Amino acid sequence: MGTTRKSRTGARRQAVSIRDVARRARVSIATVSRAVNRITSVDPDLARRVWKAVEETGYVPNTQARALVSGRSHILGLIVSEITNPFFPELVQEFDNLAVAQGYEVMIGSTDYDPARTEALIRRMLQRNVDGVAVMTFGIEEELVKKLVEREFPLVFVDAGPDLPNIRVLKVNYAEGIRQAVQHLAALGHRSVAFITGPLHLRSAVARRDAFVKSMAELGLAVPMEHIAEGNHTMEGGLEAMERLVKLAELPTAVVCSNDMTAIGALHALERTTHSVPNEISVVGFDDVHLAQFMLPPLTTVRMSCKDLAVAAVEALRAGIEPEHPKARRREWEIATRLVVRQSTAFPRGSLPALVKQGTGRRRPNS
Amino acid sequence: MGTTRKSRTGARRQAVSIRDVARRARVSIATVSRAVNRITSVDPDLARRVWKAVEETGYVPNTQARALVSGRSHILGLIVSEITNPFFPELVQEFDNLAVAQGYEVMIGSTDYDPARTEALIRRMLQRNVDGVAVMTFGIEEELVKKLVEREFPLVFVDAGPDLPNIRVLKVNYAEGIRQAVQHLAALGHRSVAFITGPLHLRSAVARRDAFVKSMAELGLAVPMEHIAEGNHTMEGGLEAMERLVKLAELPTAVVCSNDMTAIGALHALERTTHSVPNEISVVGFDDVHLAQFMLPPLTTVRMSCKDLAVAAVEALRAGIEPEHPKARRREWEIATRLVVRQSTAFPRGSLPALVKQGTGRRRPNS
DNA sequence: CAGCCTCGCGGAAACGCTTTCCAGGCCACC
DNA sequence: GGTGGCCTGGAAAGCGTTTCCGCGAGGCTG
Numbered sequence: 092m093g094t095t096r097k098s099r100t101g102a103r104r105q106a107v108s109i110r111d112v113a114r115r116a117r118v119s120i121a122t123v124s125r126a127v128n129r130i131t132s133v134d135p136d137l138a139r140r141v142w143k144a145v146e147e148t149g150y151v152p153n154t155q156a157r158a159l160v161s162g163r164s165h166i167l168g169l170i171v172s173e174i175t176n177p178f179f180p181e182l183v184q185e186f187d188n189l190a191v192a193q194g195y196e197v198m199i200g201s202t203d204y205d206p207a208r209t210e211a212l213i214r215r216m217l218q219r220n221v222d223g224v225a226v227m228t229f230g231i232e233e234e235l236v237k238k239l240v241e242r243e244f245p246l247v248f249v250d251a252g253p254d255l256p257n258i259r260v261l262k263v264n265y266a267e268g269i270r271q272a273v274q275h276l277a278a279l280g281h282r283s284v285a286f287i288t289g290p291l292h293l294r295s296a297v298a299r300r301d302a303f304v305k306s307m308a309e310l311g312l313a314v315p316m317e318h319i320a321e322g323n324h325t326m327e328g329g330l331e332a333m334e335r336l337v338k339l340a341e342l343p344t345a346v347v348c349s350n351d352m353t354a355i356g357a358l359h360a361l362e363r364t365t366h367s368v369p370n371e372i373s374v375v376g377f378d379d380v381h382l383a384q385f386m387l388p389p390l391t392t393v394r395m396s397c398k399d400l401a402v403a404a405v406e407a408l409r410a411g412i413e414p415e416h417p418k419a420r421r422r423e424w425e426i427a428t429r430l431v432v433r434q435s436t437a438f439p440r441g442s443l444p445a446l447v448k449q450g451t452g453r454r455r456p457n458s
Numbered sequence: 459m460g461t462t463r464k465s466r467t468g469a470r471r472q473a474v475s476i477r478d479v480a481r482r483a484r485v486s487i488a489t490v491s492r493a494v495n496r497i498t499s500v501d502p503d504l505a506r507r508v509w510k511a512v513e514e515t516g517y518v519p520n521t522q523a524r525a526l527v528s529g530r531s532h533i534l535g536l537i538v539s540e541i542t543n544p545f546f547p548e549l550v551q552e553f554d555n556l557a558v559a560q561g562y563e564v565m566i567g568s569t570d571y572d573p574a575r576t577e578a579l580i581r582r583m584l585q586r587n588v589d590g591v592a593v594m595t596f597g598i599e600e601e602l603v604k605k606l607v608e609r610e611f612p613l614v615f616v617d618a619g620p621d622l623p624n625i626r627v628l629k630v631n632y633a634e635g636i637r638q639a640v641q642h643l644a645a646l647g648h649r650s651v652a653f654i655t656g657p658l659h660l661r662s663a664v665a666r667r668d669a670f671v672k673s674m675a676e677l678g679l680a681v682p683m684e685h686i687a688e689g690n691h692t693m694e695g696g697l698e699a700m701e702r703l704v705k706l707a708e709l710p711t712a713v714v715c716s717n718d719m720t721a722i723g724a725l726h727a728l729e730r731t732t733h734s735v736p737n738e739i740s741v742v743g744f745d746d747v748h749l750a751q752f753m754l755p756p757l758t759t760v761r762m763s764c765k766d767l768a769v770a771a772v773e774a775l776r777a778g779i780e781p782e783h784p785k786a787r788r789r790e791w792e793i794a795t796r797l798v799v800r801q802s803t804a805f806p807r808g809s810l811p812a813l814v815k816q817g818t819g820r821r822r823p824n825s
Numbered sequence: 826c827a828g829c830c831t832c833g834c835g836g837a838a839a840c841g842c843t844t845t846c847c848a849g850g851c852c853a854c855c
Numbered sequence: 856g857g858t859g860g861c862c863t864g865g866a867a868a869g870c871g872t873t874t875c876c877g878c879g880a881g882g883c884t885g
Contacts, residue, residue: 105529105587106609108871119835124873132833154585155522155531156871160840162472164522174547174554175748184541184568196582199566201551211558218521219563220472326752355752362754381542385693385722387729387754475841486865491843499863523841526870830883838875845868855858 107148116144127152154196158220166196167408168216168224170209174201176324176352177380178397182227185401193405195222202228204290222412223247225404229295245411247404250295259407261400261424263295266302268393268428272347272375273306275391275430279438281345281373285318287332287357289349296324299349299377318343322353329356337364344439345373351380354390358435369437379431389433399426474515483511494519525587533563534775535583535591537576541568543691543719544747545764549594552768560772562589569595571657584609589779592771593619596662612778614771617662626774628767628791630662633669635760635795639714639742640673642758642797648712648740648806652685654699654724656716663691666716666744685710689720696723704731711806712740718747718759725753725802736804746798756800766793 109127113120118137125133126141133141144150158164167190171179179201187197198221200212216224223245236253240246246258276284286303289296300319307314320336322328329348336346337360348354354376361368368374368388376383376392383390403424410418476494480487485504492500493508500508511517525531534557538546546568554564565588567579583591590612593603603620607613613625643651653670656663667686674681687703689695696715703713704727715721721743728735735741735755743750743759750757770791777785 105871110871120872121835121837121874122833125834128873134833137834151581151584153526153587153871155525155587156840157873158522158840159520159526159842159871160873162840174551175544177542177544177547177749180541180544180547187541187567191578191582196565196586198563200554214518215558215563217518220520220522326749330752359752359754382544382693382722382749385697385726387726472841476843477841487842488844488866489864492864495843501863504864520841523870524843526841526872527843529870826885828883828885830881832879832881834878834880836875836877839873840871842870843868844870845866847864847866849862849864851860851862853858853860855856 105153107150109150109152111148112141112144112150115148116140163222163412164196164220165194166198166219166221167405168221169197169199169404170212170224170226170228171199171201172228172324173203174199176350177382178350178352178378179227181381182397182401185398186225186404189401189405193409195405223408225408226252227400227404229293245408247407247411249400250298257411259411259422259424261403261407261426263298263395263400263426264428265295265298266305268377268395268430269299269302269347270306270309271430272391272393273303273310273312275432276345276347276373276375276436277310277312279373279436280442281439282312283318283341283343283439284312284314284345284347285320285336285343286314287320287322287329287336287346287348287353289322289324289353290328291321293324296349303347322349322356324350324352326352326356326359329353330360331356333357333360334364337361337366342366342372345375345436347375347377349377351376351378351383351390351392353377354392354435355382355386358386358390369435371440373436373439375436384433386435388435391433391436392431393428394431395426395428472520474517476517476519478515479508479511479517482515483507530589530779531587532561533565533586533588534772535588536564536566536771537579537591537593537595538566538568539595539691540570541566543717544749545717545719545745546594548748549764549768552765553592553771556768556772560776562772590614590775592775594767594771596660612775614774614778616767617665624778626778626789626791628770628774628793630665630762630767630793631795632662632665633672635744635762635797636666636669636714637673637676638797639758639760640670640677640679642799643712643714643740643742643803644677644679646740646803646805647809649679650685650708650710650806651679651681651712651714652687652703652710653681654687654689654696654703654713654715654720656689656691656720657695658688660691663716670714689716689723691717691719693719693723693726696720697727698723700724700727701731704728704733709733709739712742712803714742714744716744718743718745718750718757720744721757721759721802722749722753725757736802738807740803740806742803751800753802755802758800758803759798760795761798762793762795 109120109123113123122137123141126138169186183199190197198216198219202209225247227249229249243257249261250263252258252260286300288300291297304314317339320332322332346357348357354374357374358368361372366372376390379392379394383392403426407424410416410421476487476490480490489500489504490508493505536553550566557564565583565586569576592614594616596616610624616628617630619625619627653667655667658664671681684706687699689699713724715724721741724741725735728739733739743757746759746761750759770793774791777783777788
């Protein structure tokens with residue numbers, strides 16, 4: 092009797108099962124199950140014997156079997172757009188930590204904006220029988236929703252989702268942080284501020300752009316069409332969009348970006364075209380990824396805490412999964428955003444030269 | 459009969475099981491199973507009827523039940539050090555794509571260098587009954603190995619692992635790429651080159667440092683003790699290490715870093731202390747994360763392709779899991795590295811001023 | 826002291842699926 | 856025409872766990 096048994100077909104079998112523990116502790120498998128699950132009604136002496144046997148055999152309960160009988164897999168699905176955008180690993184990490192701490196496992200998938208991939212991903216999640224799915228792609232892909240919704244599945248979306256009892260939504264307050272950013276720039280004296288959007292088929296990208304335009308309007312500042320450049324939330328997209336902005340007859344004195352990756356691409360484009368940041372042009376990002384503070388110059392950005400997002404997502408999922416959850420009836424969770432000022436923003440070029448120097452501090456190489 | 463049945467305990471049950479399909483297709487469940495698993499011996503007409511019923515009912519086989527009986531979960535474990543280091547998401551993405559394409563699911567976990575976390579992670583992987591685990595932490599934590607090894611588990615390590623039949627190792631050829639980097643610097647005229655290490659309890663960090671020292675020695679270049687600064691593979695660590703190097707009596711003309719995050723931190727420290735890169739000091743990274751080319755200046759770095767790593771890891775895992783795998787007996791996989799020259803390296807300061815200017819230009823050197 | 830209730834344990838059923846075993850039907854060959 | 860072999864479909868036996876139910880023992884009440 093080795094530690095690994097083999098069946099006729101050569102498949103690997105579980106090394107030690109609840110039966111082995113029961114035999115060793117000289118109790119029934121039901122008692123082992125109860126002891127392991129800390130059901131209080133079991134006699135302390137017996138429980139001790141069981142735990143001893145568990146220890147000696149190295150027994151680990153088989154989650155698949157558990158899931159089979161309980162009907163709950165204790166797996167949460169987490170769908171993101173692309174895992175290589177640094178914002179998402181940070182989110183994944185927070186989400187995973189929280190989920191694990193609360194007794195769940197996480198199944199991660201990234202859509203890479205590809206419908207076929209997304210379809211396959213959902214299929215796999217259904218097959219693995221996840222208890223619920225958080226769709227943190229910041230943009231709903233309709234077919235995705237349909238497929239999941241018809242399963243009467245606990246779901247969490249960001250920004251917006253169909254109004255159904257099994258669906259919960261995390262409402263991100265983009266306006267708040269973006270208004271702070273615009274006011275910050277206006278206070279410094281900027282009047283000509285451009286915006287680089289995300290991919291406009293994403294609702295969240297549209298929401299961010301609209302929040303920008305609205306905030307500008309509130310301050311009586313016009314935003315000409317050509318000051319809205321479309322990006323795609325990647326560094327490449329930010330780079331290209333900024334290159335287009337740079338070619339404009341009159342260069343804006345500041346640029347707000349729909350996310351940090353876009354801002355990093357923009358910084359890069361400005362460096363290439365020998366425009367100094369923030370001396371010649373100020374740049375503001377969105378998300379506040381960890382990396383943002385390590386940019387040159389450190390990026391002023393609007394923080395959307397992925398910790399907040401993760402906490403809300405896990406809580407909302409559990410609210411949907413567990414009928415007894417205290418917030419089971421809640422349907423919306425609010426996520427705040429706020430400006431973090433670093434060194435990529437300063438007074439507009441040509442204004443108050445003495446203060447500009449002070450405001451920028453660091454000397455830029457090659458500028 | 460709704461689409462969702464409830465058990466006595468109120469837990470969610472599978473919406474449609476193999477029995478429903480069998481009933482609808484008016485065959486036995488065995489026939490459905492055979493048809494779904496594409497066993498050829500089933501009558502084509504019946505198979506068609508089964509597939510039609512599958513389509514109509516929206517049947518999705520329950521993976522848990524499958525795993526329970528087959529003994530194989532078709533889940534691969536992937537352990538990384540920290541998901542927030544951009545290198546790892548890239549690796550995770552490649553690994554995941556490959557695994558999914560080959561019929562496996564991936565369970566990801568990051569140790570965050572915390573033994574307790576690691577322990578819990580392994581426990582969860584055992585509970586979920588993964589078919590095998592790839593430990594891509596670039597450094598073996600002994601206890602981790604012990605726990606996994608005693609389960610006679612297919613395992614894949616990077617760099618080194620115990621010599622056991624169920625263990626496979628990906629040997630990264632650090633020396634190759636690092637030698638190219640050192641020779642590149644030497645060819646530019648650098649004689650005084652420093653190195654920022656990773657956390658030295660990781661074997662791979664030690665291997666990179668040793669490869670650096672050896673390559674320098676081959677060219678007859680001395681590396682004084684104080685030119686080896688210890689970092690920890692994070693931006694923060696690189697920043698602090700570089701700040702220490704900057705305080706030295708004689709500043710080296712180039713710095714090689716144990717990974718790209720370290721190099722980014724170093725760039726940041728140099729910016730803070732107003733040292734221009736590459737005019738005053740050249741910087742070389744390691745890994746070639748996607749981000750590296752978007753640094754200012756774009757980072758010269760040694761590429762360790764995470765695609766290569768992922769391909770090898772999945773192949774090695776399958777070799778360990780599937781007894782019939784063509785490479786089942788293979789124990790080592792070789793991973794190449796090579797230099798990618800961008801714009802963070804140039805001639806050392808004070809030498810050939812005319813060429814320095816050219817070397818730092820915005821245009822790609824295209825070397 | 827008898828009867829009833831409570832409590833704790835063990836046996837057994839169920840979860841959804843795969844796989845094996847067996848019976849029955851068909852064809853071919855003797 | 857009978858028998859043997861082969862192929863297909865149906866029934867049943869698990870996989871490892873949780874949960875239900877019944878049973879016996881002990882305590883309490885009348």
